[in-house]
Amino acid sequence: SSGINAEYGGCGYMTRYIPSAHWIVTTVDFSVPEPAREAYIRLHRYRYKNNDAGVRIPSTRPTLTLEWLDENGDMTHSEMAMYVSEEFQDVPPASTDPLTYIEKWEDFTVYSRSYGGYLEDNLFEEQFDLLGEALSNQRIETAKFLRIKAAFTYHRYGSQRLEAILRSSKNGRQGSLAE
Numbered sequence: 001s002s003g004i005n006a007e008y009g010g011c012g013y014m015t016r017y018i019p020s021a022h023w024i025v026t027t028v029d030f031s032v033p034e035p036a037r038e039a040y041i042r043l044h045r046y047r048y049k050n051n052d053a054g055v056r057i058p059s060t061r062p063t064l065t066l067e068w069l070d071e072n073g074d075m076t077h078s079e080m081a082m083y084v085s086e087e088f089q090d091v092p093p094a095s096t097d098p099l100t101y102i103e104k105w106e107d108f109t110v111y112s113r114s115y116g117g118y119l120e121d122n123l124f125e126e127q128f129d130l131l132g133e134a135l136s137n138q139r140i141e142t143a144k145f146l147r148i149k150a151a152f153t154y155h156r157y158g159s160q161r162l163e164a165i166l167r168s169s170k171n172g173r174q175g176s177l178a179e
Contacts, residue, residue, distance in 0.1 A: 012134035013111045020107050021083060022092045026100045028065065028078035036065065039080040042100045047082075050100075051093035058085040062150035062163070069145045109168040111135055111142065112150065116161055124149075127164035135166065142166035 026042045028035045040063065047057045060083040067078045084092045084102065092102045113131040115124050128147055135142060148165035 011137075013113050013131055016110050016112060018105075018108050018110065021105060022089055023064075023081045023083055023103050023105055024092075024095065024100060025079050025081045025103050026097075028080055029099075030078075035078075036080070039065075042097055043080060043082050045097060046095050046100050050096050052096055053093035055088075055093060057088055057093070060085050062152045064165075065149040065151075067147050067149070069147065071145075109170070110148065110165045111140065111168070112163040112165045114161065114163050124162055124164065127162075128166070131164050131166055141169040143169050 024043055024046050026039050028039045032038050043063065047059060049056055051057070064081045065078060066081065067075045070076050081103075095101055111131060113127050113134070115127045117124055132142070143166065146167055148167065150163040150165055152161040152163075
């Protein structure tokens with residue numbers, strides 16, 4: 001078990017406490033034609049023996065896309081991450097791809113709003129505003145320059161269960177989930 005505890009918060013969101021764990025992370029490179037697809041493939045290559053132990057690592061869900069924003073709300077950079085399955089948490093194999101690496105994330109709390117559809121939908125982008133309003137109504141502060149997208153199905157395969165996620169402002173630095 002990953003130890004993730006979820007509870008329904010106020011109207012329009014869920015609260016999740018995510019304990020300290022290892023995650024496989026890669027940068028989303030916007031200079032390539034399909035940046036999210038390329039990042040997703042790198043994460044899955046790690047799972048399919050592209051690691052220093054040469055072992056297959058079980059799949060986990062969701063895949064997270066972290067987007068750091070500037071003061072105007074424009075994205076400055078992005079990373080994609082996947083939780084390292086339980087049996088490899090104590091000593092996760094290192095990646096053999098220099099663009100993919102293991103990070104240890106300390107405990108953090110997030111607030112999420114579910115949405116069924118596609119990441120590319122304009123309506124999905126609105127979910128961050130709706131989530132922010134719901135949290136503001138409850139006087140909950142979130143990390144100002146970070147938003148997280150969670151996808152629970154394979155990249156671009158049919159309708160997806162997605163979540164717009166904002167991280168609590170009480171967790172660590174605002175520029176990173178890794179400490």
